[in-house]
Amino acid sequence: MTATALRPWLGPILILLAWESLAHLFASAFVLAAPSAIINYLFDNTALMTRALGVTLTNAAAGFVIGNAAAILLAGLAITLPRSENMIRALALVIFCLPLVATGPILRILFGPGTGPQITLAALAVYYTTLIPLLVGLRAVPSDWLDLVRSYGRGRMTALIRVRAMAALPYLVAGLQIAAPAAFLGAMVGEFTGAERGMGVLTIRAMRDMNIEMTWALATLATVVAVLAYLAIGLAARAVLTEEPPVILAAPATGKRAPHKNLAMVALSTAAILALWWGGLEALNLSSFFAKRPGDLIDALFLAPDAADTRAALSSALRETLVFLFPGYLAGLLTGASLAMALVMAPSLANTTMPLAIALRSVPIITTAPLVVLLLGRGATGTIALIAIMVFFPTLIACLHGLRQAPGRATEVMRSYAASPAAVLRYVRIPAMLPAFFAAARINVPASVLAVTVVEWLATGNGLGSLMALSASLSDYDMLWSAVVLTTLLSVIGYGLVGLIERRVLSTYAPEQLA
């Protein structure tokens, strides 16, 4: 092999070597397993690992299909009945923001023994990131095509199937790619609710037994599978599609609307959610010992003799969570955006960086959470780093896409004036990147809340994540449901705030996105 052929491998090989030697250096701390030890473990336990992978992968695949099918149905509904779109968006966002820690046990009760919770959590983890790009894609149709359908006397359904669906295909692929690792994580967390087999079960076992080789082998296997799924969907898409899949993670914030209409929408959605919550629990006839209704929470938070204590516990947990959430979220956004700019300036870096970035994002957080905390300490650094990891990859992908979309003519004009690459970046590419950046920033709000609560639950033992786990074990379901509402509100409000900032910024730099 020539030196140039070797070059792309140089980075990964150096990383593996460094990893191997670090692992041997810190063997007595039981933190890091060497790559050689991981491979050894996988060879010695091939049968066990294959069976576990098969179980989790099957559940993840079922959840992936169900979740994405639901997203496609909802998107179709929203396009055929445009009036329902805002309500569908609002409900979909709220359901997506429900914390895993709390939905798991409820799903176990609903489904009883079996794989119900695993599949449902996988489906819940994927449907939103497919729904949102689809809603954009179904609209990304030249209006004269729709006029054509109408001139043939056909209705909305024909337009949906013949025109819109085709236009939306690339957007669907973008959603499916992000969905693959998410489905796997959902299926693993589902196993925490009481399962006999699977990668999640083995992960718990490995951590309890302080079996570092097993822990790292599981994390490696999960990462490889998630990366392969990501690449396979990309390859399949390239075979079917004529153009590169777009990476629009979320639709731009909706255009100008009178404030009172927005308020009315919020009120209507809140009413619908409360009705669904109460009606759902009543219809399923769930015991109010653990299935708390909205009224129970009002009682617990405002009327009960210990209401002040409950509120104090919630607000102190919220503060603990926010302290990590903000820096982690911002660090993830900044790292993602800066890396994207670096890659555009020096494209040769992409060979090493992209596989690493995909891998980092695909490692299931439940296996990495304790590991990262072990490596970086249980202070702020570990938690913040984990949130940043969750946030940075979608940001990177979205920003790369945005940067490359810079109008060719503007770039050429800059070049002809001998503008430096840095100037092109500053005046052309960054403004072109902003819509994609904000789309990523919004969808990352729920992702970062998920990350912080999982880390708190599994590793650091404070904040809302820990409060939820703790109240479930003490049968304090008023507290659990209150924490669920608070966590969900945190995601939804954060999502809304980023949308507000987005509209301010885009109205200056990219007004066409708000049309």
Added chain:
Amino acid sequence: MNRPTGLSRRTLLATGAGALGAASLGLSPRGALAQNTVNFQLSWLHSTQFAGSYIAQDRGFWAERGLTVALQPGGPNAPVEPPVVSGTALMGISAADYTAAAVSEGAPFKIIGVAMQNNPFAIASLSANPVNQPSDMEGMRIGMALANTPVLQALCTINDVDFDAIEIIPTQYSPQPLVAGEVDCLLCWATDLPVAMTVQGVENTTMLMADHGYAVHSQTYIVTEDSLANRRDEIVALMAGEVAGWNAYREDTEAATDLTLAMFPDAGLDRETQLLQAERQVPLMFSDLTDANGFGWWTDDTVAANIETLGLLEREVTPDLWDRSILEEVHGA
């Protein structure tokens, strides 16, 4: 986090709904116990922690009593109380403190058997810097879930240890922070994290809290009051099989371990770890009291000791949380 007990409106509502839910399940016909399938909710993943139940399953101790039992594993996100309250599981494995908490929130539970006479909570430390008695903890950093702060407080109160002289560091449930030197000791079960350290070759010292006055029944069998009244025959059969299974377990922990590994090949169990755990839980489950009266037994005295410790944990309970009638029937007392 500790709520005042007493009968609030919520408690009444919850009890009512729980009882209704269970009653609707009680309607199904159950004449001659013709191979009814009942769910038995375990408190953790499959392991030798429940090996007595596996023996009961394997040797047909339940089948011969006309009962088909499905053992439902627990997990880190699988609380035991909801399936028992909702009737999905006829019986569950809890602990006196968790049961007391659930009852104060309106769950109509009774403890009908006590698998762990001695509470498995322990302080684990490295043998180079050991905790042999509670006062050794003063000036140390302890790694534990913050949720267990009342447990540590109770231990300190019972043994006149200065609670404020111990630094609590919230950690995940793993021996790793101790091994890496982040903390000096851990609050954990004597049967899991210390076993993991021993198997990994880390020399460690375990101080069982039950040896220092911490009296809380653990691995307790819970059922709802409604099941106790309406599904008595099934509960008696379930407990009788359980008692026979654990007696066989005590005879041969090695066979019990092998059975566990054979029944759950996908659980990723390590034989050495599982066997050591199986051996270490024998003295927690069997005592002079159980030798004299049978597996799962308790007396008014042990209940009184429990109520006292639970009081330190701010759990107010009365002796009627425990109902010995099922065990009396099983042991023919």
